Amino acid sequence: MTTQEQINTHTISVLVDNEAGVLARVIGLFSGRGYNIDSLTVAEVDDGAHTSRITVVTTGTPMVIEQIKAQLGRLVPVHRVVDLTVETDSVERELALIKVSGKGEARVEALRMSEAFRARVVDATPDSFVFELTGRTEKIDAFIGLMRPLGLKEVSRTGVAAIARGAEAM
Amino acid sequence: MSEMMTGAQIVLKALQDQGVEHIFGYPGGAVLPIYDEIFQQDAVEHILVRHEQGATHAAEGYARSTGKPGVVLVTSGPGATNAVTGLTDALMDSIPMVCITGQVATHLIGNDAFQEADTVGITRPCTKHNYLVKSADDLPRILHEAFQVATTGRPGPVVVDIPKDVQFAEAKYMRPAAVEHKTYKPQLKGDIEAIYTAVDLISKAKKPVFYTGGGVINSGPQASQLLREFVKLTGFPITSTLMGLGAFPSADPQWLGMLGMHGTYEANLAMHDCDVMINIGARFDDRITGRLDAFSPNSKKIHIDIDPSSINKNVMADVPIIGDVAHVLEDMLRVWKSRAAEPDKKALADWWTEIEAWRARKCLAYRKDTKAIKPQYAVERLYELTKGPNTYITTEVGQHQMWAAQYYRFEEPNRWMTSGGLGTMGYGIPAAVGVQVAHPDALVIDIAGEASVLMTMQEISTAVQYRLPVKIFILNNEYMGMVRQWQELLHGGRYSSSYSEALPDFVKLAEAYGATGIRAEKPDELDDAIRKMMQTKGPVIFDCIVTKDENCFPMIPSGAAHNDMLLADDQGLDVEVSDAGKVMV
Numbered sequence: 009m010t011t012q013e014q015i016n017t018h019t020i021s022v023l024v025d026n027e028a029g030v031l032a033r034v035i036g037l038f039s040g041r042g043y044n045i046d047s048l049t050v051a052e053v054d055d056g057a058h059t060s061r062i063t064v065v066t067t068g069t070p071m072v073i074e075q076i077k078a079q080l081g082r083l084v085p086v087h088r089v090v091d092l093t094v095e096t097d098s099v100e101r102e103l104a105l106i107k108v109s110g111k112g113e114a115r116v117e118a119l120r121m122s123e124a125f126r127a128r129v130v131d132a133t134p135d136s137f138v139f140e141l142t143g144r145t146e147k148i149d150a151f152i153g154l155m156r157p158l159g160l161k162e163v164s165r166t167g168v169a170a171i172a173r174g175a176e177a178m
Numbered sequence: 179m180s181e182m183m184t185g186a187q188i189v190l191k192a193l194q195d196q197g198v199e200h201i202f203g204y205p206g207g208a209v210l211p212i213y214d215e216i217f218q219q220d221a222v223e224h225i226l227v228r229h230e231q232g233a234t235h236a237a238e239g240y241a242r243s244t245g246k247p248g249v250v251l252v253t254s255g256p257g258a259t260n261a262v263t264g265l266t267d268a269l270m271d272s273i274p275m276v277c278i279t280g281q282v283a284t285h286l287i288g289n290d291a292f293q294e295a296d297t298v299g300i301t302r303p304c305t306k307h308n309y310l311v312k313s314a315d316d317l318p319r320i321l322h323e324a325f326q327v328a329t330t331g332r333p334g335p336v337v338v339d340i341p342k343d344v345q346f347a348e349a350k351y352m353r354p355a356a357v358e359h360k361t362y363k364p365q366l367k368g369d370i371e372a373i374y375t376a377v378d379l380i381s382k383a384k385k386p387v388f389y390t391g392g393g394v395i396n397s398g399p400q401a402s403q404l405l406r407e408f409v410k411l412t413g414f415p416i417t418s419t420l421m422g423l424g425a426f427p428s429a430d431p432q433w434l435g436m437l438g439m440h441g442t443y444e445a446n447l448a449m450h451d452c453d454v455m456i457n458i459g460a461r462f463d464d465r466i467t468g469r470l471d472a473f474s475p476n477s478k479k480i481h482i483d484i485d486p487s488s489i490n491k492n493v494m495a496d497v498p499i500i501g502d503v504a505h506v507l508e509d510m511l512r513v514w515k516s517r518a519a520e521p522d523k524k525a526l527a528d529w530w531t532e533i534e535a536w537r538a539r540k541c542l543a544y545r546k547d548t549k550a551i552k553p554q555y556a557v558e559r560l561y562e563l564t565k566g567p568n569t570y571i572t573t574e575v576g577q578h579q580m581w582a583a584q585y586y587r588f589e590e591p592n593r594w595m596t597s598g599g600l601g602t603m604g605y606g607i608p609a610a611v612g613v614q615v616a617h618p619d620a621l622v623i624d625i626a627g628e629a630s631v632l633m634t635m636q637e638i639s640t641a642v643q644y645r646l647p648v649k650i651f652i653l654n655n656e657y658m659g660m661v662r663q664w665q666e667l668l669h670g671g672r673y674s675s676s677y678s679e680a681l682p683d684f685v686k687l688a689e690a691y692g693a694t695g696i697r698a699e700k701p702d703e704l705d706d707a708i709r710k711m712m713q714t715k716g717p718v719i720f721d722c723i724v725t726k727d728e729n730c731f732p733m734i735p736s737g738a739a740h741n742d743m744l745l746a747d748d749q750g751l752d753v754e755v756s757d758a759g760k761v762m763v
């Protein structure tokens with residue numbers, strides 16, 4: 009029973025027809041059935057075939073995760089559902105834009121940190137920076153944590169995009 | 179084929195090409211072009227209901243009794259919102275339905291136009307799929323797709339929302355054959371390795387039980403035939419859910435009766451004690467499993483279901499087989515025969531001895547009464563006097579529904595129409611209307627409760643208009659009996675708002691509609707009254723006055739395990755229900 013109760017985080021990729029309402033179907037399914045969405049990204053990935061890729065990061069017991077995948081697969085416009093966490097080895101990335109304002113010591117420290125994290129400065133004023141950072145969710149979380157005492161103002165994150173390693177396509 | 183047609187003409191042409199003979203509907207501004215086309219043709223007959231909910235349940239009754247999709251046509255706004263209950267009901271019970279809704283013109287969508295509702299938004303969670311048709315060019319494809327999605331795989335309701343300008347616009351028609359869906363392809367054949375494993379397990383079973391459900395009915399008459407063959411070959415006991423009644427003949431000695439909350443003692447104990455459970459087209463609903471951690475603790479579970487999301491949803495399957503019941507059973511039978519597999523006869527004989535001891539409890543026995551009609555007795559007599567292959571039963575929701583399931587008996591599939599998953603009071607009359615439209619010469623009876631029946635009573639008017647001789651057999655206990663029973667069990671007998679106050683005189687009500695009213699109050703007048711009902715040509719409302727405080731047994735109180743059943747001869751309802759049980763519905 010204990011393994012059943014274990015809550016895990018999974019990254020699930022869903023290839024869908026890019027038609028009106030498809031995102032509402034996916035989101036409605038999660039809210040209607042009480043599943044969690046930690047992150048969700050969506051964009052058209054093949055304009056010829058009119059398909060979009062939705063990447064959902066979700067948490068649940070193994071039984072719930074299996075239900076989520078089966079329920080997604082049941083939606084009529086869904087082509088494929090792949091659990092990148094269990095089925096393959098995958099690469100996950102997120103992009104964040106992070107605004108920090110401050111002067112003096114804090115400003116210097118923020119810039120130094122951004123270099124350590126390989127963040128790019130995409131906007132600068134005498135008393136602020138906007139950093140662009142890509143990486144795994146944990147890396148972005150860590151950077152934001154470090155910016156907090158240094159004058160963190162606001163954050164905009166894309167959510168996770170993910171893809172399997174190797175030559176195979178989903 | 180490249181002839182141009184209006185959207186409304188395309189709708190009628192598509193319905194004809196899909197073999198639709200009847201649609202249930204109600205007109206309004208946003209569907210007038212379609213009604214105009216209906217007026218100008220004869221192939222599709224329109225049945226005018228009295229409320230859009232009635233149209234949806236009529237379509238469900240039609241679908242369940244024929245295996246064909248039920249088709250509904252309603253207007254925008256209130257027409258569509260009135261259809262929501264029936265759509266949800268069809269989704270829960272896996273009933274194939276296509277519901278065409280009118281919508282305001284495309285350029286008005288989003289403007290809070292007159293009778294505008296976000297129909298695709300509202301119906302998204304209560305349909306298998308839905309469409310907003312933005313251009314007449316898409317209409318033929320969408321309509322044919324709608325029928326394909328509604329009727330294949332796990333069946334369900336599909337809404338096609340058609341703005342009024344699209345109904346006037348011209349486009350090229352396309353035949354069904356030309357339409358193939360890009361992504362939607364349900365799996366019919368089961369994995370053969372899993373079928374081998376299942377056959378292995380079945381032949382080694384010592385205490386097996388077949389647990390069958392609505393999926394057998396959904397799969398078609400062939401599935402029931404194959405099921406009968408397999409059950410005969412193995413000699414195993416078989417039980418079914420409420421939704422699967424009729425797939426296996428109740429007259430057969432291997433039949434244990436329905437299982438679940440109000441199922442038989444023998445069916446539930448066989449489920450609890452079995453070592454191999456063969457689930458065929460049932461979904462481990464909470465009315466079946468009761469307390470999940472105590473559900474059939476020692477069995478290996480084989481689960482055949484066409485919908486992957488039914489597998490491992492509530493109960494983990496040891497051998498999941500995704501596929502259509504008929505396809506899988508065909509393969510299973512072939513493998514069984516080719517291996518010359520044999521059940522463990524010795525173990526099986528012992529198992530049947532155990533089962534017979536449970537059967538001997540006679541859990542459906544009740545105390546007879548000579549002065550008043552017991553509801554169980556009423557259903558028993560109704561069964562004896564009306565049984566036959568051409569009799570179709572619908573129900574409302576409540577105690578009478580359970581008594582109908584327990585005391586009416588079914589030998590064939592598609593003869594039993596009930597709202598199982600959603601439990602919609604008001605289902606029975608319109609469903610009976612739909613069944614009678616499909617089977618004009620059949621005897622169609624709605625076993626009803628006096629409270630439920632008032633929810634869609636106006637459909638008697640539909641029955642009268644179309645000369646549909648449906649029989650509404652009301653077990654009138656002057657209570658929302660099922661609610662009263664739960665209040666007795668869980669709320670100290672405080673019958674808050676469950677008394678059916680200010681009831682109409684059902685005999686006079688029938689007459690007001692132009693139907694016939696019959697009343698029976700004493701056991702000795704019941705048989706004659708039922709005969710009179712059967713001899714009456716038109717629709718009948720039968721007011722059967724029954725004892726008021728009867729409870730429905732057996733009962734597994736919510737949150738209890740299968741071996742914690744309450745039987746009629748026990749202490750009654752004087753039991754403690756756990757806190758976990760009290761929060762269950």
Ligand SMILES: Cc1cc2nc3c(=O)[nH]c(=O)nc-3n(C[C@H](O)[C@H](O)[C@H](O)COP(=O)(O)OP(=O)(O)OC[C@H]3O[C@@H](n4cnc5c(N)ncnc54)[C@H](O)[C@@H]3O)c2cc1C
Pocket residue numbers: 270271272331332333390391392393394396397398418419420421422436437438439440441458459460461462463465466482483484485488501502503504575576579580597598599600601602660
């Ligand atoms: C007041 C009340 C009391 C009730 N008490 C009971 C009770 O005591 N006992 C009871 O049994 N029910 C009871 N019910 C009904 C209960 O709520 C459920 O509706 C019912 O148990 C579900 O039946 P099922 O498992 O057969 O599933 P269904 O809802 O019929 O689902 C069918 C399953 O089969 C699958 N399927 C569909 N088509 C196919 C195919 N072609 N091939 C393979 N699989 C397919 C579907 O995916 C689904 O999983 C009660 C309802 C009410 C309103």
Ligand SMILES: Cc1ncc(C[n+]2csc(CCOP(=O)(O)OP(=O)(O)O)c2C)c(N)n1
Pocket residue numbers: 574575576577578579601602603604626627628629630631653655657658659660661
């Ligand atoms: C539309 C709807 N509203 C409420 C309920 C809750 N409910 C379930 S059974 C029941 C009472 C039904 O009474 P009646 O039709 O007289 O049947 P009885 O139980 O007395 O046989 C109620 C209110 C329901 N199932 N459906």
Ligand SMILES: [Mg+2]
Pocket residue numbers: 576627628629653654655656657658659
């Ligand atoms: Mg009643």
